[in-house]
Each structure stands twice: as C-alpha cells, then as structure tokens.
Amino acid sequence: MELFAATNVTKKYTDHLALNKVNVEVPEKSIYGLLGPNGAGKTTLIRIINQITAPDSGELFFNGQRLKSTDIQRIGYMPEERGLYKKMKVGEQVLYFGRLKGLSKKEAMKRIKNWFEKFEIQAWWDKKVEELSKGMQQKIQFIITVLHEPELLIFDEPFSGFDPINARLLKNEIISLRENGATIIFSTHNMSSVEELCDHITLIDNSEVIISGKVNSIKEQFKLDIYRIGFQGDAGKLQGILNDNYDVLDLTSSSSGHSARIKLHSQSTDNILLNLLLPHYHITSFTEEIPGMNDIFIDLVNNQKKAGN
C-alpha cells in the first residue's frame, strides 16, 4: 500500500519545465530515495509534496486519498539548507515550530525533553542557534522535523555537514523511525547512504523520472554479468579453456594466486563457467560484480544526456 503517490505531476515555471508527468509511489513504511543531479526537479517535487507550491497538473494522494491541506500536520520536512532563526534560542525555537505543527505546549515540551536527552543536548536549550556548529544545528533541525511524529518524513540531503559519528547517529534514528511506522523520503546525491538505507528509489533527471523501483531489482537490472574469480594454477591456459561466450577483462597475478574479471555473454551462466574452470584450477573465490548505485546513477544520467543530444 502506498502512503504517498503522485501521478502525472507537471510543474512549469515561466521559463522552464521543472517536472514533466512525474509518477512516484512511496510504499508505506519504506525508506524511499529520491535521486537526481542538481536542478533535476527533486526540490520542486518535495515542495509540491509539502504544498509549498502547487503542481500545474497531476494528482497527489496521501494514504489513498487526495492530499489535503490538513495532511501537512502528518508530514515532516527537513530542507537541505537549514531553516532556523539564527538569533532565537534553541529551546524556544523547537517549541515554536512544534506548536506551529499543531502540538500543545505541554505535549511539545515533553517530546522536546525526550529528544534533547536522547541526543544529550540539554545544555543547548538557552543557546542561540548561531552559537552552534553546522552539525549541531542539523540535530536541532532534525528534532524539529520529527517532533510532531509525522507519518511521512522528507529529508533533503540530511547527511551533508555531519561528521561520521553523527551521520551514524542520524542513520540509526532514521531506521528506528521507520521501525516505528514512519515512511521516509530522502533526497540525496550520497549513493552510499542510498545503498545503506533505501528500499526504493526514483531517479529524476531533466524533469522526468528515469527509473523507479526497488533498489535490489534495479541493481539486478543493471548488472553486467561480470564475475570476479580468484584461482590458483596456470593462468596462461585460461583463454584456451574458455570459449567465445566469455571475455576475460582483467587478469592480475600475485604470489597467492591469480584474479580475473570475466564477462559472460547471453548464452552462458555462472554455473557453466564454474564447471568449465573447476577441472583446471583451484578456485579460491567466485563473486558476481553488482554495480553500485553510484555507477548506475552516472550511467543513467550520462545516457540521458546522450539521448538528449
């Protein structure tokens, strides 16, 4: 079941098309990655979900029903460039935003105290935001985003500016939010965090959706049938053992043995390859090369550019 869906969403600004018939389906309780190069239209889509701007055409659904203005209480948004009043004290500020999202003062205070304890930042309460470092400010921003316990959370580049320890802390929080039933959309260029966290992704480029789906199946779709094999024996014979269905891409040798990258053509499978090799070599490792999201991203965006030209 989808928590959020956009169908055929188009948004035109005066001089360019920001989104062109975009479809997105965000499954409930998933972590959904919104990927794309700068200026692709990610932020426009996020703003449409947040009802900051309205699409020119297309429909938006929240929990199976049309997105209403009151749904905003059920959405939390953390923009890429942090939105905090610099001169305002931390505690007051979190309380202010919490109340704007519809929490009572008492309830907001209770939740703020819990979060401040969790992040061990009680001492910041009376500090002004401008006195905090960038990473500290992001923690505050994160608390503001999740304070009203929204069902849908949207993070725009959440890890930029975080040191590894705090990035880990944030990742864990995001995972535990999902475990508690929240659905998370996050927009990022950081592909390692996509692989670590996301179940689903959508890649947007040039205002259009290029690819969308489960991370595993996209990877499956983009794998190149290349296997990395470690073996011991006479490496010179390798070319002779394999027939035309295989290409040896690399061959490296060391004192402990040899390593080869072999590409399979469509007539072959990994089992046949293994059967061919086993009589001749002692096989020490055999792994399929799965393309990283990074490669897929760059590949797709470059192809898109070529197509455009």
Added chain:
Amino acid sequence: MKNNSSLIIGREFFSRIRKKSFIIMTILGPLLFAAVAIGPAWFASMEDREVRVIAVIDSSKLFINQIPETEYLKFEYLEGTTVRELRENFSDSPYYGVLYIAHIITSTPSAVQLMSDRQPSLNIRMHIANALEKELERQKLAAYDINNLDGILAAVKTSVNIRTIIWQDDGGQKESHSELAMIVGYAGGFLIYFFIFLFGAQVMRGVIEEKSSRVIEIIVSSVKPFQLMLGKIVGIGLVGLTQFLLWVILSFTLITAAQHIFFSDLGTPSSQNIVAEDFFSSSTLHHSQPIESESSQNFREIFTSIASINFGVMLLTFLFYFLGGYLLYASLFASIGSAADSETDTQQFMLPVTVPLILSIIVMMNAIMNPDGGIAFWFSIIPFTSPVIMMARIPFGVPFWELALSGGLLIVTFIFTTWLAGRIYRTGILMYGKKVNYRELWKWLTYKS
C-alpha cells in the same frame, strides 16, 4: 490556523521586546528627546567657563569702566600703552584680546577693533558691540539735556506680546499658540516618519531573514504566506506601539520628576490661581510690576499654550496615523524583502517606497509654516504622505471632514497595499537566486492563485 497567527505574532513580538537593543532604545529614547530639547541650551551654558580678560585701549575716553562685565568676561582699561606694545608680548600677557577704540568713534562707529591671536567668539563681539552702542546712545541722549531722562526712558520702555485668537464657527474663540503648535507638529510628524522607517525596515529585514535562512520552507507548510506576512507586520507593529507607550510613560515620569526637582517652588496653588485670573482678564501689560513678574509671565504663557493643545486628540491621532502609515508601508517593505535574497538586493525597490516618505518630511517644513495652505492640505489627504503631514497639521486644528477623508483614504490604501504586497510576497518568498526586476514583480502580481 487562527492559533498559528497568534503564535507568529507572539514570536515576532516577544523576540524583539526581549532584545537588548529594544530595552536600550526604550530607556534612551526619552533621554535622547530630552537631550535634543535641552542639549543646545546646556552646551551654550557650558561655553565660556574660562575667565577672559580683554585689554581696552580707549582713545576716545568715552567708555572707561562702562562696558559691563560678566562672570567670565572682564575688561581692563589700559592707559599709556599702544596696540603695538601689547602685541609684542601678547602670548605672555594675561589678555585674551585687545579692544581698540579710536577717538573718532562718535562719527565713525566702525572705528573699533578687537584683536586677538584667536578667533573671538560671536558672543564676545555681540557683548562689546551692544555695550558700546548703548553707551553711545546714552551719551548722545544726554547731550540733549532732557530732565528726568532716566524716568522717561523707563516709562516708554514697552514690550508687546501678540495673542492670536481664532474665531470659531460656534461663536466661541480660542487662543492659539503657533510657536508651540509648530514644535509639537514637527515632533509628531517626525516621530511618525521615524517609526515608519524604523519598524518598516524591521519587517523587511525579518522577511529577508526568513527567506535567506530557509525558515520559510518549514513554516510555509503549516502557515499560509499571507498569514505569515500579516503576523510579522502585526507583531512588529505591536513592538512599535509598546515602545511608543513606554516612551510616553517614561517621558511623563521624567518630566514630572524634573518639575519636582527644578521648579518645585513654582507650583504653589495660590500663584496658579493668579495666573488663571490674569489670563482671563487678559490684561497683558503690567507696567506696575516690572521685573518680578516677567519670569512668571513667561511660565504662564508656556502653561497656557501647553494647555491649549489637546493632548488626548494628539495621542489618538498619533496612534491612528502611526498604525495606518505603518501598515501601509510595512506591507510594501515586506514585499520588497520577499523579492530580495539579501539586504543589498533591496536598493532598487527601496527607492519608490522611501521617496514619498522623505518627500513628506520636506513638505512638513512647509506645512508647519502654513498649515492651511494648499500643499499642506493635499499632502495631508494623499495616503502616502498623510501620516506625517496630517500629524504636523493637527496641533493647529484641522476640520473634522479633512481628518475623516484623510483617515478613510489611509485605511482604504493600506488594505490595498497589503493585498498587493501579499501577492508579491507569496511568490517572492519562495523564489531563490533570481534577479528580480519590476517586470518580474508585475508577473507575480498578476499570477492567479
């Protein structure tokens, strides 16, 4: 949503009220006003604390020991020395300057020279010139050999005060005091100008802050842009009102305290009764009580002229024109802020907003001189200048229909500018990194929502 408006207003209000700068301004404001009012007189009295001795070489022999001395200005009449001799050792001499009076002074009054190694102050020159003139006059008069000259002179000495009386339509009349009205009018108009600029600019800066820090993206999802803009305008307006009321209270306390300290002997009830009686009998010339009553007459004049200004009306109209003018300009300032990414981007749009404000200060000078003239009338009706100009005219008395027209137009105009600003604001506030020009603004205005 209604609850959110009060949250926004509350934040805008309290975050500013608690600022150090607000507290300092609140305390300094009345002191500053007092300083502006009292300062020049005080500085003047500070001057010339140094005792200056002027050597007088009087060739005419007419003025020996005749120039009156003051606490800080003394004269020494030298004989048997020349200007040249004095000049030789002038820096070692105890003299501030040398006054040389030629012997042909009666026929050529310019034959007087004041020499010094410094520029003698205007006060000293005036003092000497006055003394010499008086003495010459006295001596010339004495040459006519009139009996009882001093008595006659004292008897003919007269000072005339002109009271201006305004006849009113209902047959009554009221005394007007145009000097004080000018001062009060100027102060009121200027204060409005100052408040509009100060708090209008605060609105603009607040909007830019929310835009450039991206706070707007978080807020706008729970609050409508127009609601946010109005919340900011109202919140900051309340700050302005609070500041003004605190100033009124503080100034009043300060003045009352000052009266008790400096003029405690003047406030006895019996003397006040006399003042009132005298005033109604309108006998302004009192030869019989010369010097003694002069100061009390001055005070009486000040008291009655202050009483002639209706401070209740002044305060009410001030509050109205402050709010009206502020709302009109603050919304324009807000829309400018929304179109800019930083304060430096605002210049090109600031001009059309500040020009009418500055114009109103210029026109105000004319309006307090001629409060019923055509310029004063029209600029006090046109909403963009009316808050300042009308405020300057009010102490002189303004017919009710003019007030109603000007006030009504102001209300209509600020509703219009707020609506206009709201349309620019809702687009501009979410627009980043775009060079905005007037054509772009027009586009934003005409977008359908």
